[in-house]
Amino acid sequence: MLFHGCSRGTHVSALGRIHVVARGDVRLGDRVTFTQGMFGSELVCDWAGEIVIGARSAFASGISIRARRSIRIGERCLVAPLVSIRDHDADRVAPVVIGDDVWIAHGASIEPGVTIGSGSVVAAGSVVTSDVPPGHIAIGNPASVLPIQAMHHPQGEHSLAVERT
């Protein structure tokens, strides 16, 4: 069964391939979606780890979420293809917290111990190694953090956001 071992809300769906290893506590909110694409996604939670994903968060394809202790993702987040979120590497384990309405653009990596505030944006291809306060944008490798107002597009919406003005 898809999402075997996960506790999940209503209308949780995976439209493409997804590899789920839920040894620990995996909780998916209502209407969490993994969409179809070129690559499969993976959701791996080790013993004694937890992965919590809030309602209406949408994930594209090729996403890797690997938890050894704790990864928490808020509600209504948008996660683009080939994003990697993990709470451990070779020599440390530190929880990752992602707030509500966060948009993580294509190919970004979220490193262990990072907290991303609500309404923030992670630009495409960024590697986030430090905390991002609410309403900020993280750009580059390693990511630098700027307030989102500085990035506003003349037409009102912020761009996919790798322009430093």
Next chain:
Amino acid sequence: MRVFGASSVRHPRLPAGVWVHGDGLLRLGSGVVFDVSMAPIEVHVERTAEIVIGDGVYVAGGTSIEAQYSIRIGARTRMGVFCKIIDGHFHMLEGDRHVRPPPSTVVVEDDVDLGPHCILLPRAHVARGSTVRAGTVVSRRFPPGVVLGGSPAGVCGHTERVVHP
């Protein structure tokens, strides 16, 4: 080669592993190579959008080209593995989220060399004879004959390449 209304998952005139979807216009020049030996390639053209790929373009595996409005790739351009070219935001439209920011054109001119893992975002314009280093994130216009690198992209040097007239 011209593929019109490519709504099928795999178009019969493209090799297996090239994943064409959407109802837009995809125009391919002669001698375009899709190298799917190591990973699939995705070409997504939404309704009313167009993707124009020039003569002799080489596209390596894992590359994804997605258009909501217009993407143009010039002749003899070479693209490395896992490149991503998008001209708009591909948010899922779901729940109370039903507006996307307007897309903008992406142009890659002739004789450009895109390295592996490059990301070209809306409004990117790589002029002729340029080289884009691996992992670069481009979202604005650069002059011809430059070497681009970094995230966000900056000019790292100039190419000595002979450019076709």
